[in-house]
Amino acid sequence: MKSQRQIGIKATYMRGGTSKGVFFVPEDLPASAQKDVKLRDAILLRVIGSPDPYVKQIDGMGGATSSTSKVVLVSPSTRPDCDVDYLFGAVSIDTPVVDWSGNCGNLTSAVGPFAIARGLVAAPQDGGVAVVRIWQANIGKKIVAHVPIAGGEVQEVGDFELDGVTFPAAEIKLEFLDPGADEDSEGGAMFPTGHMIDRVEIPGVGTIEATLINAGNPTIFIDAATVGLKGNELQDAVNSDAEFLARCEAIRSQCAVAMGLSATAEEATAKRPHTPKLAFVSKPLDYIASSGKSVAAIDIDILARIMSMGKLHHAMTGTGAVAIAVAASIPGTLVSRSLPAGSLPVVRFGHPSGTLSVGATAEKVQGAWTVTKAIMSRSARRLMDGQVFVPES
Structure with missing residues (x-):
């Protein structure tokens, strides 16, 4: 017994x-x-x-x-x-x-x-x-x-x-x-494919553009428009859409393979639902945050949303904020491409619950970008x- x-x-x-x-x-x-x-x-x-x-x-x-x-x-x-x-x-x-x-x-x-x-x-x-x-x-x-x-x-x-x-x-x-990340880390270098932006074939979805980056956590950045979003959506607008969530998981799991984190997309879904994260970025738009607070496009540099364990996060993951800061500080990424200046050492982004400022110190050493520090408050x-x-x- x-x-x-x-x-x-x-x-x-x-x-x-x-x-x-x-x-x-x-x-x-x-x-x-x-x-x-x-x-x-x-x-x-x-x-x-x-x-x-x-x-x-x-x-x-x-x-x-x-x-x-x-x-x-x-x-x-x-x-x-x-x-x-x-x-x-x-x-x-x-x-x-x-x-x-x-x-x-x-x-x-x-x-x-x-x-x-x-x-x-x-x-x-x-x-x-x-x-x-x-x-x-x-x-x-x-x-x-x-x-x-x-x-x-x-x-x-x-x-x-x-x-x-x-x-x-x-x-x-x-x-x-x-x-x-460095060469000794899981998934290899900060840009595991060696590219700032990759074109990845997603079965059932098509070919998409993505920045695949190891910073904070392994993260996949895509344009919000790639999955039919404007970029200022809140949780309720997407988390009840099973077809949308399945499409996001198809992108996330296939990119996990491209990043060298999983052998197959099926393995990524079954064994590592936490990472890599899938994030969407777009140019600023006005919106009302989940708290009822108004966020004006003029007050932010970029819009960002992130998926966490299969659902849209209610705010922004801390490691997602680090990844945004790093990608924003490096010219040529999909994130910096959405910024008015092309890259920024400190970026203020809009998320479903409001706004957040993060910063990163980046420099190019012998032809490769390195980031010494990312800073935020919690x-x-x-x-x-x-x-x-x-x-x-």
Whole structure:
């Protein structure tokens, strides 16, 4: 007879940027799960409430969206130049998959605060800012978080407003160091095909233009018009269109093959739904954001939308923002082609929930573009701290 007990696992539920996730220190997981990644993933799926054929995650901590079906593992770093190692898992809602292939830029903002709260990193007692050096283990990149401190604790409340998040909080500045991939990274160089813009044949769709870039996460940029969008659409306009979503997945999965990330399009769909991301860009247009806020074309440089785990994201993924910043700073990409000046070191883009400014430092070295840093601001807050429960069986 199977055990009818539940076991409690120490965890913290956090908002980071426009995402939420359940955070763990690996040593708090059951001992057997620390050694067996399949068991670890089975436990994390159960924590979140996946797989759920109802697509609601009622029996778990997930919120039934790609932005809220996430897990994070944070541990002391073994690297001398970093304080903590950060491993991110995107949990599929309706299939038994935890995708560890990429980073979550939004939840990155919560890693420093979590590490300080759990005693993995010391906070300066005289206030100011704690600099937390993060090793992003999924993609092998270093990120520096500047976390505000007050009274020896993380300052979580403040007046920094982030479109896509209802309440203001304290600003956390993030520096993504060397965000472009190199030859040793999965998928190869920053431009894995060697081209700024590729023409990719998509079965059932046709030949499309795309910028395939490894920056933040592997990302595919296409013109919004390629899939029949104006570029200022909100979630409700596209997420109920099954044919549109299938066409987007066909593009995403085939481009994953072109980027060297999957052997076949079918493998990309089944085993790595989190990356690469598919994003649409277009020239500025006026629109009303999901909050009811008016966004004027004159106030932004470009429009951007991104797909996440098969659906249009309600705002913008953090790594998507990094990819936009990098692609915008390099002339000749599909993103910079949509900008009035051809490329910009700092770009303000419109997304479904409002606007966001991001920047990147790019330079051409021996004929090849390199990006030393991408910068953006986010906020984070603890929502719950204690235990999550899963059936022992």
